[in-house]
Amino acid sequence: xxSSDAPLDLSLDGGALTARLVDFPxxxxxxxxLADAVESALRALPHLAVxxxxxxxxxxxxxxxxxxxxxxxxxxxVPIADNxxxxxxxxxxxxxxxxxxxxxxxxxLRLAATLTEPNHDLTFVFYDxxxxxxxxxxxxxxxxxxxDWLAADFAILMEPSGAMVEGGCQGTMRAQIALTGTRAHxxxxxxxxxxxxxxxxxxxRLASYEPRRVEIDGLEYREGLNAVKIEGGVAGNVIPDExxxxxxxxxxxxxxxxxxxDHLREVFAGxxxxxxxxxxxxxxxxxxPAAQAFLAATGGRARAKFGWTDVARFSALGVPAVNYxxxxxxxxxxxxxxxxxxxxxxxxxxxxxxxTGS
Amino acid sequence: xxSSDAPLDLSLDGGALTARLVDFPxxxxxxxxLADAVESALRALPHLAVxxxxxxxxxxxxxxxxxxxxxxxxxxxVPIADNxxxxxxxxxxxxxxxxxxxxxxxxxLRLAATLTEPNHDLTFVFYDxxxxxxxxxxxxxxxxxxxDWLAADFAILMEPSGAMVEGGCQGTMRAQIALTGTRAHxxxxxxxxxxxxxxxxxxxRLASYEPRRVEIDGLEYREGLNAVKIEGGVAGNVIPDExxxxxxxxxxxxxxxxxxxDHLREVFAGxxxxxxxxxxxxxxxxxxPAAQAFLAATGGRARAKFGWTDVARFSALGVPAVNYxxxxxxxxxxxxxxxxxxxxxxxxxxxxxxxTGS
Numbered sequence: 001x002x003s004s005d006a007p008l009d010l011s012l013d014g015g016a017l018t019a020r021l022v023d024f025p026x027x028x029x030x031x032x033x034l035a036d037a038v039e040s041a042l043r044a045l046p047h048l049a050v051x052x053x054x055x056x057x058x059x060x061x062x063x064x065x066x067x068x069x070x071x072x073x074x075x076x077x078v079p080i081a082d083n084x085x086x087x088x089x090x091x092x093x094x095x096x097x098x099x100x101x102x103x104x105x106x107x108x109l110r111l112a113a114t115l116t117e118p119n120h121d122l123t124f125v126f127y128d129x130x131x132x133x134x135x136x137x138x139x140x141x142x143x144x145x146x147x148d149w150l151a152a153d154f155a156i157l158m159e160p161s162g163a164m165v166e167g168g169c170q171g172t173m174r175a176q177i178a179l180t181g182t183r184a185h186x187x188x189x190x191x192x193x194x195x196x197x198x199x200x201x202x203x204x205r206l207a208s209y210e211p212r213r214v215e216i217d218g219l220e221y222r223e224g225l226n227a228v229k230i231e232g233g234v235a236g237n238v239i240p241d242e243x244x245x246x247x248x249x250x251x252x253x254x255x256x257x258x259x260x261x262d263h264l265r266e267v268f269a270g271x272x273x274x275x276x277x278x279x280x281x282x283x284x285x286x287x288x289p290a291a292q293a294f295l296a297a298t299g300g301r302a303r304a305k306f307g308w309t310d311v312a313r314f315s316a317l318g319v320p321a322v323n324y325x326x327x328x329x330x331x332x333x334x335x336x337x338x339x340x341x342x343x344x345x346x347x348x349x350x351x352x353x354x355x356t357g358s
Numbered sequence: 359x360x361s362s363d364a365p366l367d368l369s370l371d372g373g374a375l376t377a378r379l380v381d382f383p384x385x386x387x388x389x390x391x392l393a394d395a396v397e398s399a400l401r402a403l404p405h406l407a408v409x410x411x412x413x414x415x416x417x418x419x420x421x422x423x424x425x426x427x428x429x430x431x432x433x434x435x436v437p438i439a440d441n442x443x444x445x446x447x448x449x450x451x452x453x454x455x456x457x458x459x460x461x462x463x464x465x466x467l468r469l470a471a472t473l474t475e476p477n478h479d480l481t482f483v484f485y486d487x488x489x490x491x492x493x494x495x496x497x498x499x500x501x502x503x504x505x506d507w508l509a510a511d512f513a514i515l516m517e518p519s520g521a522m523v524e525g526g527c528q529g530t531m532r533a534q535i536a537l538t539g540t541r542a543h544x545x546x547x548x549x550x551x552x553x554x555x556x557x558x559x560x561x562x563r564l565a566s567y568e569p570r571r572v573e574i575d576g577l578e579y580r581e582g583l584n585a586v587k588i589e590g591g592v593a594g595n596v597i598p599d600e601x602x603x604x605x606x607x608x609x610x611x612x613x614x615x616x617x618x619x620d621h622l623r624e625v626f627a628g629x630x631x632x633x634x635x636x637x638x639x640x641x642x643x644x645x646x647p648a649a650q651a652f653l654a655a656t657g658g659r660a661r662a663k664f665g666w667t668d669v670a671r672f673s674a675l676g677v678p679a680v681n682y683x684x685x686x687x688x689x690x691x692x693x694x695x696x697x698x699x700x701x702x703x704x705x706x707x708x709x710x711x712x713x714t715g716s
Contacts, residue, residue: 170545174594186606187528187665189569189582196585196603200561207555211547224547227554228594233587236532236606240586245554248544248594307545 008041010113014106014326014348015093015341021102022086022095028076028136031055031128035075038126041109047116048124051149055128056138058149059112061121067290069355070123070152070319072139072310073105073159074130081335091341098339099327104158107326107348111355118355120290123152130310134279139310143317154290155314156351160327163343165298166305167219167284167322169312173249173260174228176274177202183234183241192239196232199243203227205267206247214252217286219304221252225267246276250306253281253315282312285320297354298324366399368471372464372684372706373451373699379460380444380453386434386494389413389486393433396484399467405474406482409507413486414496416507417470419479425648427713428481428510428677430497430668431463431517432488439693449699456697457685462516465684465706469713476713478648481510488668492637497668501675512648513672514709518685521701523656524663525577525642525680527670531607531618532586534632535560541592541599550597554590557601561585563625564605572610575644577662579610583625604634608664611639611673640670643678655712656682 012020026034035055042050048059055075077097086095093103105126112124127138134140142150179199184192211223225247232243251260257278265273285291286302295302305311305323314321326343370378384392393413400408406417413433435455444453451461463484470482485496492498500508537557542550569581583605590601609618615638623631643649644660653660663669663681672679684701 172545172595185665186582186584186586187530187608188580189584189608190580194564194584196588197561197565199588200558200565203555203558203561206552207558222546222548224544226544226547226552226597227590228544228596228598229591230554230557230588230601231591232585233589233604236586236604237530238586239584243588246591246594250545250547307543 008037008109010041010109014103014110014344017106017109018098018103018339018344019086019088019093021106022084022097025080025084026075026077027079028129028132031075035126035128038075038109042112045113048112053142053146054138056142057126059124061118063121065119065121067153068121068123068151069290070125070150070155071108071111072125072127072155072157073101073108074127074138075105076128076131077102078131078333083335083337092338093341094336094338096337099160099337100332101159101325101327103327103339103344104160104325107344107351108158110348111351115352115355119357120355122355125150137310139313143313147317150314150317150319152319154288154294155311155319155321157309157311157321157323158325159309159323160325160329160332161323162328163326163347165295165302165322165324167217167286167302168253168282169305169307169309170221170223170253171251171255171257171260171279171281172308173251173257173264173278174276175247175249175264176276177245177247177268177271179243179245181239181241184239186237186239189239195240195243199230199232199245202245202268202271209267212252214254216252216254217284219284219286219302221304222306223252224250251281253283256280279308280312280316282315282321284322288320291320291322294354297357298350366395366467368399368467372461372468372702375464375467376456376461376697376702377444377451379464380442380455383438383442384433384435385437386487386490389433393484393486396433396467400470403471406470411500411504412496414500415484417482419476421479423477423479425511426479426481426509427648428483428508428513429466429469430483430485430513430515431459431466432485432496433463434486434489435460436489436691441693441695450696451699452694452696454695457518457695458690459517459683459685461685461697461702462518462683465702465709466516468706469709473710473713477715478713480713483508495668497671501671505675508672508675508677510677512646512652513669513677513679515667515669515679515681516683517667517681518683518687518690519681520686521684521705523653523660523680523682525575525644525660526611526640527663527665527667528579528581528611529609529613529615529618529637529639530666531609531615531622531636532634533605533607533622534634535603535605535626535629537601537603539597539599542597544595544597547597553598553601557588557590557603560603560626560629567625570610572612574610574612575642577642577644577660579662580664581610582608609639611641614638637666638670638674640673640679642680646678649678649680652712655715656708
């Protein structure tokens with residue numbers, strides 16, 4: 001029996017269960033076998049109601065508690081890079097997905113199996129295709145087609161956060177600014193108007209831009225506005241008539257997308273700004289009572305999340321959400337990816353204490 | 359008998375001979391049949407000594423005159439664009455190569471056939487592959503392998519110049535300036551250093567650069583320094599660590615290539631400047647007695663040549679050279695290319711007057 005045919009044994013400790021999940025490959029698009037195993041293990045638990053949509057599995061308690069807490073994690077990993085099977089070295093478990101985020105999934109499964117009488121109703125969400133294009137994201141599909149399965153008062157996304165609470169996430173917006181000129185032969189440059197030279201003023205605005213820092217729910221968000229691409233030129237002997245600068249604005253979650261766009265148009269007043277794509281941020285929601293109790297239980301330490309994450313999908317559904325998981329975000333997607341076994345145990349213990357305390 | 363089998367009849371007038379040459383296709387790389395016809399027509403003239411190297415044909419008088427004048431023209435054209443055969447509309451002859459430069463070649467052939475007792479010894483050079491990569495240029499091959507065939511006191515390149523003398527040519531130099539920074543995720547831009555933003559200062563120098571104008575032998579040369587390409591960016595969510603700007607410097611012929619490079623290093627002090635290619639300019643040489651007489655004979659009007667042309671190859675051999683031809687430089691390489699029949703006659707008459715006068 002190969003490892004991927006064996007049923008998942010949820011009585012293993014968190015570290016051993018993580019190793020078991022890492023040895024069960026599930027690169028994005030290839031999650032079906034793991035989703036089957038997760039579904040089957042959860043259906044064996046009488047205190048949970050289990051639903052499935054595609055390769056997304058959702059398990060819930062229905063105890064009539066006044067509040068519902070949701071714990072979410074993605075089943076997929078980036079492509080394996082000679083880093084499966086897993087192995088242990090001291091306190092560290094090495095392998096593809098150890099940090100991002102099979103250690104988080106292991107904690108979810110451990111809590112799902114053992115919290116038969118939690119103090120909040122619980123929803124466990126396991127989804128697919130987080131590491132690839134947003135249109136295939138399983139949580140996005142649930143939000144669109146089964147939004148009631150995601151109803152909750154507070155959500156915890158168990159992405160790698162170094163066992164720290166990371167609140168909210170910043171929004172992101174990309175825009176193109178096209179500078180124009182007049183083409184001419186380079187030998188008679190005075191007949192032309194060089195579009196690349198016009199970029200000097202625009203890039204000067206970017207170089208001297210002072211990004212805002214703002215505190216929300218006690219967390220400091222640092223914005224950023226950067227050119228991420230510039231392209232101009234026709235041929236080595238031609239004065240170019242176009243130069244296109246692409247900028248990326250990372251904005252704190254107190255701005256809406258519309259406000260972020262207004263800000264870009266203000267910074268680039270006088271230029272034609274074409275927004276090509278954007279995603280809203282998510283407020284940390286740490287002022288909520290459930291979040292406060294959670295924060296206290298996890299040690300009271302929280303920091304702002306800068307990168308865009310799926311917490312924004314919960315935010316869009318009106319569910320405050322944070323990132324909190326045992327993995328190390330700096331190791332995600334790396335060949336030497338690993339996770340601390342004691343961090344896995346710590347996160348499980350803290351969540352258990354919070355979800356069983358009075 | 360197809361037109362390309364018929365021998366060239368050098369008793370036709372310049373316009374009719376131009377039409378005959380246009381109807382004898384000779385796109386770059388395909389000049390052999392025309393070179394054969396030119397060689398054969400010239401060998402029939404007893405006052406000329408004829409040599410051939412590849413598809414380059416050179417004919418000379420050897421009358422022991424104190425000075426030698428060289429008239430050069432290329433046999434090839436850019437690809438035909440539905441503009442062969444030629445046709446006449448009023449004073450205009452339409453067709454591929456009418457301006458660039460079969461009208462000039464026709465004048466060369468008319469003078470070669472009829473100037474049996476010129477006041478200077480004459481050299482007529484017909485060469486191939488001018489319209490393509492420099493390494494295949496027939497005049498370059500002659501300069502390298504048969505430099506003695508190009509010996510002369512003054513050279514006239516019969517490229518289209520609107521029947522005006524165009525003196526010398528400007529040099530050209532391309533250089534790359536690479537701006538560097540530090541890569542980082544765009545969500546944590548303060549950890550990076552944006553190489554594209556560094557281009558602001560560099561492009562500012564280009565935008566405010568005041569190109570020099572200089573008068574040489576009575577002709578005004580206008581230099582130019584321009585970005586012709588800019589490229590930077592890694593991905594839409596990454597602070598870029600490199601941005602490369604390519605500049606093209608067109609310099610007046612009183613600067614050598616080394617001086618032009620020094621100037622670039624001065625303008626871009628503080629940056630690493632990598633010169634990728636260059637070609638020297640050519641001084642107009644209009645102070646020479648032969649040139650003065652030529653200028654007077656052609657009406658005394660001369661202007662600076664800005665684009666780089668093969669006159670620089672003569673200059674490199676120590677032969678002062680100018681462009682002077684009946685074609686219209688603004689029509690070269692265009693589908694609607696045409697040439698004025700009266701300009702062809704005028705250029706032939708003026709050259710004949712100069713080369714037979716006392």
